Amino acid sequence: TTTLLTMGLLSAVTGGWGGLNQTQTRKIMAYSSIAHLGWMASILTLAPNIMILNLMLYLLMTISTFMMLMFLTSKTIKDLTMAWTTSPMMTTLTLITLMSMGGLPPLTGFMPKWLILQELTLHNLSTTAMMMALSALLSLFFYLRISYVTTLTLSPTTQQNKFKWRFQPKQKTMLMIVTMTMSTLLLPITPTLM
Template sequence: MNPMTTTILTSSLATGTIITASSYHWLMAWVGLEMNTLAIIPMISKKHHPRATEAATKYFLTQAAASAMLLFASTTNAWQTGTWDITNMTNQTANMLLTMALAMKLGLAPVHFWLPEVLQGSTMKTALIITTWQKLAPMALILILSNNLSTPALLTMGMFSALLGGWAGLNQTQTRKIMAYSSIAHLGWMAVITTIMPKILMLNLALYLLMTMSMFFILILLDSKNIKDMATSSTASQTITATAMLTLLSLGGLPPLTGFLPKWLILDELTTQSLATTATVMALSALLSLFFYLRLGYSTTITLAPNTTMTKHKWRFKPTDYTLLLTLTLPASLLMLPLSPMMC
């Protein structure tokens, strides 16, 4: 893609997110979300491949439907209250519509259907943007509206997302689809705590972004698109292969890695609020997610490919990879658990 085009699209992405996060008028929030959508679509379809075109079409239709639902919810609220202020959402019907619209924007179950297919049709770098940066604008609206959104609806969607993200990821072999279902499961954990403790939601979002970025940087450096590629990744870099295993375990939420921190705090808060059933369902759903993380980690670091050669390096040398971004995100995604006393 032309550097000028890339610059315009990237700046439009950033501007759209900033407009949405900083606005108090529903129309400006909608404009920011639309800028986000229109900027990411050329990035998805730039490969000029039928799968990329299909992914861009699915993303556009889903996001357009979610934006229309959000505009309809805000219009309904303005009709009843006479104001377009984001913080003045008092109409229950509008709140329910808004919850569903933001869930569709994020990819929460049961409106998650677009996320795995869009990621599979995108490049790895575009998939990284969709699973990280594109979550910021809807999450900003959720944080602003955390006192108004429907708690039963968010608890139900959160439990369903965590269960479906773990269950549907079990039979996947493509790394982008595995990361898509991982994203759905993590968003479920964020949804159940949204109206109860927004501070834990912010912590969970920050750690999710760090861990997901680290994993995608590893997949990009190893050029791994499926489990078979991961099984032969040790010939590319044994150091990155070892850190991939730790990052996967952190995504699964195993102590003493960073990923354990948000799950620990969320389960603690749910039991404090007498939501023991929800906490049990969430804890059991984490086992499903952990299974496919362990399977991917096992294939990456413990097994060898059936056609293993005697050499320790790939026969074709590549230019030196740019690993600064991985160096910045990896320590934070693995070693932040000792900071937990500050969060409690």
């Protein structure tokens, strides 16, 4: 138990810290995965059902995020700033999903973190819970940085035309719409699950 808690805490801190200075969305998502794995490892022996719930919600949010990033053809934060001019609604939904992955309270991603912190404190591991919560702030910070850069700044190379140079019309799939909705609005079902 102690080994998994230590590995989970180190993984959460490493994932949060590593993602701070990244500009490519793939690397940011990779460090986010490391941080989420830390949350799952820390609760694995104490409450496997919460770990499974965390895994399912993480997969849901990650699938939604990757589908939206593919839809927007965004590989860097700079690409996201240019996506804002061509598809503001999808960019907004992408940023809301990223906030959910960071664990911002009104969104779905807050639920597993809240349940894990609650379980850690029930097992008298309040120091570990506090350190895990602080590590979540690191991840939330780089998601907030992406949101800030995307919404409030424009890339200096942004063209003032309506479409990107190689514009390819894409259709939103039903899977993308369902995963976007679920990855942001599932928090109210928490009492039903636990």
